Amino acid sequence: MIYFNAFIFSGLICMLGQIILDNTKLTPGHITSIFVVVGTFLDVFDIYDKFVVWAGGGALVPITSFGHSLCHGAMAASSDQGIMGLFMGMFDLASSGIVAAILFSFVFSLFFKARD
Amino acid sequence: MDRVKYKELINKYNVKENRLYNALLALLAGGTLGVLGQLLIDIYTLVLNIPTQDAQVFMSITLVFLGCLLTAIGVFDKLVALFKCGLIIPSTGFAHSMMSSTMEYKREGLVTGMGANMFKLAGTVIMMGVVSAYFFGILRWIFLGG
Numbered sequence: 001m002i003y004f005n006a007f008i009f010s011g012l013i014c015m016l017g018q019i020i021l022d023n024t025k026l027t028p029g030h031i032t033s034i035f036v037v038v039g040t041f042l043d044v045f046d047i048y049d050k051f052v053v054w055a056g057g058g059a060l061v062p063i064t065s066f067g068h069s070l071c072h073g074a075m076a077a078s079s080d081q082g083i084m085g086l087f088m089g090m091f092d093l094a095s096s097g098i099v100a101a102i103l104f105s106f107v108f109s110l111f112f113k114a115r116d
Numbered sequence: 117m118d119r120v121k122y123k124e125l126i127n128k129y130n131v132k133e134n135r136l137y138n139a140l141l142a143l144l145a146g147g148t149l150g151v152l153g154q155l156l157i158d159i160y161t162l163v164l165n166i167p168t169q170d171a172q173v174f175m176s177i178t179l180v181f182l183g184c185l186l187t188a189i190g191v192f193d194k195l196v197a198l199f200k201c202g203l204i205i206p207s208t209g210f211a212h213s214m215m216s217s218t219m220e221y222k223r224e225g226l227v228t229g230m231g232a233n234m235f236k237l238a239g240t241v242i243m244m245g246v247v248s249a250y251f252f253g254i255l256r257w258i259f260l261g262g
Contacts, residue, residue, distance in 0.1 A: 002154060003151050003154055003155070006147075006150040006151050006153065006154040007147035007148070007150055007151050008147065009150060010146045010147055010149060010150025010151075010153070010206065011142075011143040011144065011146040011147030011150065011202075012143065012146075013146060013205060014142045014143060014145065014146025014147075014201050014202045014205045014206070015139045015140075015142050015143040015146065015201075015202075017142065017201035017204070017205045018138050018139050018141075018142035018143075018200055018201035018202065019135070019139055021200065021201055022133065022135045022138055022139070023135070028201070028204050028209075029237060029240050031201065031204070031205070032204065032205065032209065032210070032240075032241050033240050033241060033244040035205060036241050036244050036245045036248070037244055037245075037248045039245075040245060040248040040249045040252050041248070041252060043252070044252045044255065044256050055150070055154075056153075056154045056157060057150060057151075057152075057153030057154030057155070057156065057157045057172070057175060058147075058150030058151070058153065058154060059150075060153055060157075060172055060175065060176060061146075061149050061150050061152075061153040061176075061179065061206045061207060062146070062150075062205050062206050062207075063205055063206065063207060063209065063210060063241065065176075065207070066207065066210070066241065066245060067245045067248065067249065070245045070246060070249040071248075071249040071252055071253060074249050074250065074253040075253050075256055075257075078253055078256075078257050079257075079261070082257075083254070083257060086250055086253045086254065086257070090246060090249060090250070094245075096173045096176060096177060097176050097177070097180055097207060097210070098242070100176075100177040100180040100181065100211075101180050101184070101210060101211045101214050101215075101238070102214070102234065104180060104181055104184035104185075104211070104215070105184050105211070105214045105215040105218045105219075105234065106218065106230070106234075108184050108185065108187075108188040108215060108219075109188070109215070109218040109219045109222050109230060111188070112188040112189065112219060113219070113222070114216070114219040114220045114222065115190050
């Protein structure tokens with residue numbers, strides 16, 4: 001059942017993005033930015049955590065989960081250490097994706113050439 | 117040529133995209149990636165015997181790896197042309213944007229090329245994410261106490 005929920009949640013977010021892309025003049029960069037902001041907003045009242053429980057990996061694959069993990073780390077640290085925790089804990093959870101993307105794209109670009 | 121005639125001429129050569137078809141393809145691709153993510157989490161928890169929290173991190177690293185590898189061998193660009201947002205919205209799109217800008221500026225050198233241009237497209241996601249997370253974090257810290 002969780003596979004079905006994952007399909008529905010992740011697919012609907014992508015479809016929403018595609019509909020926005022087709023009917024407005026926004027670029028893909030705008031759309032990913034909008035979804036990141038939506039993800040951070042949904043984490044303020046712990047709504048996104050319910051989505052993660054409901055859809056499992058389906059809620060962690062779209063870019064909204066990047067905003068969710070940024071906000072989640074920042075708020076978890078701020079409840080411990082006060083306002084300075086926002087600076088210290090922002091990348092606690094989100095760093096894995098960024099570090100992986102930097103490392104892999106550096107290593108692969110040493111071996112592969114751009115084709116056009 | 118006056119404006120009306122020009123618009124008619126442009127419209128004749130504009131390819132009209134089938135929006136419903138695009139949306140359904142995006143639904144299919146995004147949904148498949150979501151199922152793949154959940155499948156990877158289950159495999160990691162069952163086979164490697166690690167807690168779910170770590171499996172989720174491994175899953176996102178795996179997807180970023182796949183996005184980088186497919187972009188590097190040139191398959192991902194063809195897939196994006198077909199599925200569009202179905203592959204851009206998931207975290208593979210984040211990896212794709214970094215990988216393609218790094219590869220494109222490779223010949224300009226290690227520092228001024230790759231280093232300076234790596235976050236050319238992905239930087240907007242990080243900036244918007246950090247700024248909005250900070251803003252919402254402060255609001256929550258003030259009103260709800262963290």
